[in-house]
Structures are given as structure tokens and as C-alpha cells.
Amino acid sequence: MNRYLKFGLPIAAILGTLTWLAFSSTKETAGYFKTIPEVKQMGDQAHVKHLRVNGYVKEGSIKHEGSTTTFLLVENEGTKDVGDNLPVVYSGDDPLPDTFKEHAQALADGKLGADGVFHATQIQAKCASKYEAAPPPATASKPTTI
Amino acid sequence: MENVGALAILLAFCFAIYAVAASLIGKWTKRSLLILSAERSVYCVWLLLTTAVALVLYALFTSDFRLVHVYSNSNLAMSSIYKFTALWGGMEGSLLLWSWLLSTYSAVVVFQNRRKFRNMMPYVTGIMMTVQAFFLTLNAFVESPFKVWWAGRGIVSDIADGKGLNPLLQYWTMVIHPPMLYLGFIGFVVPFAFAMASLITKQPGEEWIHTTRRWTLVTWMFQTTGVMLGANWAYSILGWGGYWEWDPVENASLLPWITATAFLHSVMMQEKKGMMKVWNMVLVSVTFWLPIFGTTLTRTGMAQSVHAFGESPLGPYFYTFLAVGIAATAWLILSRMDYLKSEAQLESVLSRESSFMFNNLILLAACFAILWGTLFPVITEAVTGQKISVGIPFFNRINIPIALFLLLLTGMGPLIAWRRSSLESLKRAFLWPAIAGVAVAVGLAIAGMRQFYPLMSFMLCTFVLVTVGIEFVKGANAIRAKSGTSLLMSMMELTHRNTRRYGGYIVHIGMVIIFAGITGSAFNIDQNAELSVGQTTQIGHYTLKVDKVSVGANANYRWWKLDLGVTKDGQDLGEMHPERRFYTVSQQTDTEVAIRHRLNEDLYVNFRTAEDDDQRVVLQSHVNPLTTWVWMGYFVVLFGTLICLTPAKNRMIWPRMEVVGIAGKHAKVEE
Numbered sequence: 029m030n031r032y033l034k035f036g037l038p039i040a041a042i043l044g045t046l047t048w049l050a051f052s053s054t055k056e057t058a059g060y061f062k063t064i065p066e067v068k069q070m071g072d073q074a075h076v077k078h079l080r081v082n083g084y085v086k087e088g089s090i091k092h093e094g095s096t097t098t099f100l101l102v103e104n105e106g107t108k109d110v111g112d113n114l115p116v117v118y119s120g121d122d123p124l125p126d127t128f129k130e131h132a133q134a135l136a137d138g139k140l141g142a143d144g145v146f147h148a149t150q151i152q153a154k155c156a157s158k159y160e161a162a163p164p165p166a167t168a169s170k171p172t173t174i
Numbered sequence: 175m176e177n178v179g180a181l182a183i184l185l186a187f188c189f190a191i192y193a194v195a196a197s198l199i200g201k202w203t204k205r206s207l208l209i210l211s212a213e214r215s216v217y218c219v220w221l222l223l224t225t226a227v228a229l230v231l232y233a234l235f236t237s238d239f240r241l242v243h244v245y246s247n248s249n250l251a252m253s254s255i256y257k258f259t260a261l262w263g264g265m266e267g268s269l270l271l272w273s274w275l276l277s278t279y280s281a282v283v284v285f286q287n288r289r290k291f292r293n294m295m296p297y298v299t300g301i302m303m304t305v306q307a308f309f310l311t312l313n314a315f316v317e318s319p320f321k322v323w324w325a326g327r328g329i330v331s332d333i334a335d336g337k338g339l340n341p342l343l344q345y346w347t348m349v350i351h352p353p354m355l356y357l358g359f360i361g362f363v364v365p366f367a368f369a370m371a372s373l374i375t376k377q378p379g380e381e382w383i384h385t386t387r388r389w390t391l392v393t394w395m396f397q398t399t400g401v402m403l404g405a406n407w408a409y410s411i412l413g414w415g416g417y418w419e420w421d422p423v424e425n426a427s428l429l430p431w432i433t434a435t436a437f438l439h440s441v442m443m444q445e446k447k448g449m450m451k452v453w454n455m456v457l458v459s460v461t462f463w464l465p466i467f468g469t470t471l472t473r474t475g476m477a478q479s480v481h482a483f484g485e486s487p488l489g490p491y492f493y494t495f496l497a498v499g500i501a502a503t504a505w506l507i508l509s510r511m512d513y514l515k516s517e518a519q520l521e522s523v524l525s526r527e528s529s530f531m532f533n534n535l536i537l538l539a540a541c542f543a544i545l546w547g548t549l550f551p552v553i554t555e556a557v558t559g560q561k562i563s564v565g566i567p568f569f570n571r572i573n574i575p576i577a578l579f580l581l582l583l584t585g586m587g588p589l590i591a592w593r594r595s596s597l598e599s600l601k602r603a604f605l606w607p608a609i610a611g612v613a614v615a616v617g618l619a620i621a622g623m624r625q626f627y628p629l630m631s632f633m634l635c636t637f638v639l640v641t642v643g644i645e646f647v648k649g650a651n652a653i654r655a656k657s658g659t660s661l662l663m664s665m666m667e668l669t670h671r672n673t674r675r676y677g678g679y680i681v682h683i684g685m686v687i688i689f690a691g692i693t694g695s696a697f698n699i700d701q702n703a704e705l706s707v708g709q710t711t712q713i714g715h716y717t718l719k720v721d722k723v724s725v726g727a728n729a730n731y732r733w734w735k736l737d738l739g740v741t742k743d744g745q746d747l748g749e750m751h752p753e754r755r756f757y758t759v760s761q762q763t764d765t766e767v768a769i770r771h772r773l774n775e776d777l778y779v780n781f782r783t784a785e786d787d788d789q790r791v792v793l794q795s796h797v798n799p800l801t802t803w804v805w806m807g808y809f810v811v812l813f814g815t816l817i818c819l820t821p822a823k824n825r826m827i828w829p830r831m832e833v834v835g836i837a838g839k840h841a842k843v844e845e
Binding site: 031034035038039042043045046049050052053054056057058059060061080095121122123126127 | 414519520521522523528531532535536539543546550551560561562563564565566567568571572575576579700702704762763764765782783792794
């Protein structure tokens with residue numbers, strides 16, 4: 029057998045299989061990052077696709093009922109426009125992360141229900157970054173290098 | 175004090191620039207004194223950076239909150255070990271640590287080779303100091319650890335307390351994880367610098383591989399340690415019950431490890447057969463650039479990650495450094511293609527050469543797949559304008575078959591002959607291992623295990639273990655026939671005679687143990703329960719009973735502790751004490767998981783929340799089979815690597831088979 033063919037065939041078989049695996053699992057696990065206004069504009073697509081919506085947890089909106097948690101996700105912390113609110117309901121198996129609290133940045137994974145409520149299967153939350161230098165409470169000041 | 179520190183970093187930056195210029199100009203104009211001065215300034219860089227690190231540590235220990243870095247990463251009540259680790263708690267500090275470790279490596283290399291490789295060394299110094307200068311630019315001008323708070327014209331000095339170190343980082347593995355990982359990442363600068371220097375000076379041979387073999391192994395060992403510590407930290411601290419979730423930060427640490435592993439294997443092809451020369455150059459470069467790329471990825475907000483790294487102004491610096499560096503590396507390799515011609519060709523699919531080739535192919539495929547998955551949101555956003563991410567199943571589905579194939583190669587590769595192997599000899603070598611593997615798989619299937627991948631995995635693990643076992647016993651028996659010592663003594667003698675080979679086998683055994691441990695995760699059980707004091711819940715064979723919730727506080731945090739009675743099939747196993755903490759200064763909640771480690775399975779209990787005046791608790795429990803094997807396997811890998819690093823009793827030099835011919839196979843030259 030030709031030398032190139034001899035090595036080419038197994039290599040092609042391996043890479044082919046992996047490409048196929050990559051392709052099929054990409055399709056299955058794809059999650060679309062959307063902002064809240066984008067979700068509102070998606071129309072029917074929002075009910076079909078797996079979405080990942082980023083926003084902030086609105087103050088005073090977290091309600092626990094049994095194992096279900098509902099809250100409002102807002103585009104940014106100063107949002108007043110009602111249109112940018114997204115009601116989220118979470119009833120997943122895993123308890124919510126420690127970092128999930130009012131004002132926290134949260135990423136909700138799931139689908140938009142027919143009722144306009146976002147049904148999340150997973151919630152990730154992130155505190156305000158450690159490395160963002162916020163001024164010390166006592167003095168209003170700015171960091172600088174001497 | 176902060177002025178002295180900032181000055182030290184600035185001076186180190188100047189010395190690094192000087193070292194680059196002096197060593198290159200000295201080389202081109204043949205002035206050895208200039209080269210010597212460049213080497214001396216490498217030591218100066220190290221001294222200055224050591225001073226800077228010492229000053230940051232001093233500031234942390236004296237709680238000098240005028241410094242932004244100290245304020246953001248420590249507080250008064252923190253214990254001193256964590257004040258120490260707060261050095262690399264923030265961006266500024268971790269970049270300083272990076273610079274300092276790099277300068278340490280450079281100083282050691284320059285010292286070791288002060289009389290050797292006079293031809294290559296100026297370039298080696300030049301390359302290492304170029305990288306150093308890049309990081310010092312960041313230390314000195316972008317993310318200085320000596321930034322202070324100021325108002326108007328004065329420094330703010332009345333800050334009572336700092337924000338404290340992220341509680342998630344207050345754990346022992348986190349104390350050593352970042353330095354280990356950095357040691358592993360930065361260490362590859364040495365093989366890389368030697369490789370590039372040998373290209374620049376058009377060295378004909380494999381000198382750079384021989385000289386850097388030990389460096390490569392040591393840095394690989396650090397990388398392995400770093401990755402494993404990271405996994406262990408995630409398991410013991412994050413509380414979700416696992417140790418790996420294909421997060422961009424985790425992936426960024428795994429990618430260079432994969433290419434480094436590929437490199438460790440493919441250099442053998444070059445050493446023994448003079449093949450894969452271009453490939454090795456590419457691999458060593460990729461392994462060097464990937465950590466810097468990974469840093470870019472995770473620290474500039476390019477990839478979304480649960481690890482909270484802030485947006486930073488580092489992006490443009492990293493992009494420029496990467497673009498220029500990779501372009502220069504690629505140009506250098508392409509322009510020296512004539513010196514990298516292969517001395518032999520692949521002959522047969524059933525040969526050692528081909529098993530190395532497949533090993534590299536599959537490792538690089540894994541690397542590419544992980545990179546693809548990590549970058550998928552970035553790629554899709556660039557191409558379609560829509561950010562799309564892939565989930566954990568994506569990574570698992572691709573990497574499980576790859577891992578199984580790798581296991582198969584781990585068993586077969588070392589026993590297949592160079593050049594070509596007959597089916598007859600394969601049958602001789604692999605008949606019993608194959609029978610053992612199939613027997614284990616059949617046994618497990620009869621016992622009730624039905625999933626395909628775990629069965630395959632345990633079958634292949636057995637296959638590799640038996641193959642390696644036979645190698646040890648065969649070799650030891652040959653020694654025993656002559657010397658008459660015990661089997662164990664003969665095995666030790668055998669390993670001592672060829673540490674590289676048998677050390678390598680031990681590393682393989684360690685990897686098999688790790689793989690078996692990972693396979694165990696296919697049988698994890700998870701369960702959530704909301705319980706009042708006195709109630710019980712059942713998970714697997716275990717019954718958990720909430721005996722008591724106690725509450726308390728110390729200077730650093732408030733805590734809720736659970737007394738959890740554990741019984742297994744009615745037998746009392748004592749109590750477990752999962753804990754929750756609320757850190758007062760940083761206002762963050764943190765969980766102290768309780769884990770009962772056993773060889774067969776871990777019982778993992780996470781105390782989620784306490785409600786109704788601490789009379790009701792939410793428990794998240796997991797039974798994780800074989801997880802301990804992952805950590806045990808690591809220690810075997812470590813042991814094996816250390817053996818590889820030990821000099822062999824007989825220093826054997828194998829002449830190239832191509833040159834000497836068939837007889838060369840057995841020709842050994844003893845010194």
C-alpha cells in the first residue's frame with residue numbers, strides 16, 4: 029500500500045470522527061448569549077433556542093417559594109425602564125450559588141416561556157470584581173502610582 | 175518604601191533592556207565583556223525584583239493599607255499564611271510573582287551555563303530578557319503593585335482595614351497552586367530560548383534538546399502539580415462536588431500541559447531517530463506561547479469565566495506581545511527549514527515512530543478541541559455577530575474518546591519496535607494484557623456495569639497496567655537470573671539502570687490511576703435535601719442525620735457548623751462537620767465542604783443554607799466513586815517524574831539506528 033495512504037487513512041479516520049463529534053455536540057450544547065433587550069426582540073425564536081442572559085439581580089425582587097426562586101433581572105443597575113426587566117423563575121435541582129444576591133451580576137441559562145417568564149435551568153452569579161479598585165470608605169480618593 | 179519598590183521595578187526594567195541590547199550587540203561585535211555585562215545584569219534584575227517582592231510582602235505583613243494592592247487583598251484579621259499568599263491574590267501581585275519567577279529562572283540558566291554554549295548563550299539571554307522586559311513593562315507602568323491611595327496632594331494614610339483576600343482563596347492548595355502553575359508555565363521559556371537560539375545560530379544537532387531535557391521535565395512536573403492543585407482546590411472549596419468543569423481558566427491551564435506532554439514524547443523521536451525536527455520546534459514554541467495566550471484570554475475579559483477577574487487595561491499589551499512574538503517565532507522556524515530536515519521516514523503503521531506520531535496527533539487534537547470550545551463565543555461573535563457558547567457536554571464528548579485512544583497508545587507505544595513491528599511480535603507482547611483487559615470488562619459487565627465508555631476505560635486501564643507490569647517483571651527476572659536477588663530488589667536495580675524508561679513507565683501507571691479515578695465520576699450520585707434538626711436523608715448507602723446546628727463568630731468571619739451523624743448500612747461512621755462562613759470584611763459567604771475520603775468513594779457534603787433561625791438546613795450531598803484515585807495517581811506521576819530526573823546508574827548512549835544499522839539496536843556504550 030502507498031505510504032501516504034497507509035498513514036493518511038487512519039489519520040483521516042481519527043480527525044473525521046473528532047470533527048463529527050465536535051460538530052454534533054456544538055449543535056446540541058450551543059447557548060446563545062443575549063442581552064435583555066435582545067431577548068425581547070427575538071420574537072418566537074426566544075422560546076425555542078437555549079439562551080444565556082446576562083444582567084443584574086434587581087434589589088428586593090428575590091422571592092423563594094419552596095424550591096422555586098423568582099427574581100427580576102435588569103439590564104444594568106440603574107434601569108428604570110420596565111421593558112428592560114426580565115422576570116426569571118428558577119426551580120433547578122442545585123441550590124443557587126453563594127454569590128447570588130441583590131445587585132449581583134447573574135447569568136441565567138434556559139428558555140423563555142410562553143408566559144414571558146424566563147425559565148432558567150442554571151444560574152451563575154459573580155460578585156463585583158475583586159480587582160476593581162473601589163475607594164476606601166473613609167476618603168474619596170483615586171489610586172495612582174508614585 | 176513604596177518609592178523604593180517602584181524604583182526597584184523600574185531599574186529592573188532598565189537592566190532587562192540593557193541585557194537584551196548588550197548580549198546581542200556583544201555577540202554581533204564579538205565583545206565578550208559586553209556579553210558578560212549582560213549576564214551580570216540578569217543577576218541584577220533578579221536582585222531588584224527580589225527586593226520588590228520582599229517590599230510587597232513587608233507591606234502585607236505590616237498591613238500598610240495605603241497601598242491599593244494591600245488594601246484590596248488583605249485585612250488585619252487575616253492569618254499570616256494568607257497574608258503571604260495575598261502577594262498573588264490580585265492582578266498586580268500575580269504579575270510581579272510571574273516576573274520574579276522568570277528572573278529567577280533566567281539567573282539560574284545564566285549561572286549554570288556561564289562557561290558552556292558560549293555561542294548560543296547571548297541569544298538565550300536575549301530572548302529570556304525580552305520576555306522579562308515585557309512583563310516588567312506591565313509591572314512598572316500598567317499594574318504596579320506599589321500604587322497608593324491619594325487625595326489631593328497627599329497619600330491617604332488613615333485607612334483602618336483592607337477588603338480582605340477572597341475567602342475562596344483562603345485554602346491551603348491555593349497557597350501553592352499559583353506559584354506551581356507559574357513555575358510550570360514560565361519554565362518553558364528555557365527550552366524555548368534554547369530552541370530559538372539554536373535556530374538563530376544554525377546549530378546542526380539536537381544540542382538544545384539534550385541540555386533542556388531536565389528543564390522540560392521539571393517544568394512539566396510543575397505544570398502537572400499546578401493543574402492538579404487547581405482541580406483539588408475546586409473540589410475541596412467550590413462545593414459543587416466535582417473537580418473539573420471546563421471553565422476557560424481551567425482550560426487555559428490544561429492546554430500548555432497537553433502540548434508539553436506531546437513535546438516530551440516527540441523529542442524522543444528527534445533524539446533517537448532525527449525525525450520530527452520542525453514539529454518539535456513548533457511544539458516548544460506553542461507550549462511557551464500558550465500560557466501567555468491563556469493569560470490574555472482569562473485576564474482581559476476575552477472569555478467569560480466564573481473566575482472573577484476584573485476588566486483590565488492589559489489587553490493591548492498582551493495582544494501586541496503575542497502578535498509580534500508569534501510572528502517572529504514563525505518566521506525564524508520557516509527561515510531555518512533547511513536545518514530541520516528529517517533524517518528518517520515513517521515506514522510502518524505498526525512502529526514506535528508511528529505510535530509517537532499518533533500520540534502527538536491525538537494530543538494536539540485534544541488541545542485544538544479544547545481551544546475551539548473555549549474560544550467558541552469569541553469566534554462566533556467575530557464571524558456571525560452572535561455570541562454562542564458550548565457547554566460541558568461538548569468537551570466531554572470529544573475528550574473521552576481521545577482519552578481512551580491515548581490510554582491504548584500508552585499501553586502499546588512503549589512495546590512496539592522501532593521502524594516496523596510484525597503482527598507476530600505484537601501478539602506475543604499484548605496477548606496477556608489484552609486478555610486481562612477483556613476479562614476485567616466482562617467481569618464488570620456481569621457485575622452490572624452497562625455504560626460503554628466506563629467499561630472501555632477500565633478495560634484499557636487494565637491493559638496498560640498489565641503491559642507495564644510484564645515489562646517490569648521481565649526485566650527484573652533477567653537481572654535476578656544473574657544476581658539472584660529478590661524480585662523487588664531486581665526491579666529497583668532495573669529502574670536504576672534506565673531511569674528514563676522505567677520512570678516513564680511509572681508516570682504512565684500514575685496516569686492510568688488518574689484516568690480510572692476520572693472514570694469513577696461516571697457513577698457519581700447527587701442529592702439535595704432540606705432538613706430540620708433531627709431529620710435524616712439517604713444517599714447511596716449512607717444515611718445523614720442533622721444532629722445540631724451551631725453558630726459562632728471570630729474576628730475574620732461568622733460561622734454556622736453542622737453536626738451531621740453518618741451511618742452506612744446501619745453502621746455508625748461518626749460525624750461530619752460541613753460549615754458555612756460569612757466573611758465580615760469582604761461581605762462574602764463561603765462554604766467549608768466536609769468530605770469523607772475513602773479509596774472506593776468519597777462522601778461529599780456541602781452545607782448550603784440555614785433557615786428558620788438555623789433550625790432548617792439545605793444539604794447538597796454527593797457520593798463520588800474513585801475520586802481519591804485522581805489525587806493518588808498524581809503522586810505516582812510525581813514519583814515517576816522524579817525517577818526520570820535521577821541520573822541512571824549506567825549512562826547509556828544509543829547510537830542512531832539509521833547510522834549504525836540493525837546491530838545498533840543492541841550496541842550500548844558504557845562510560
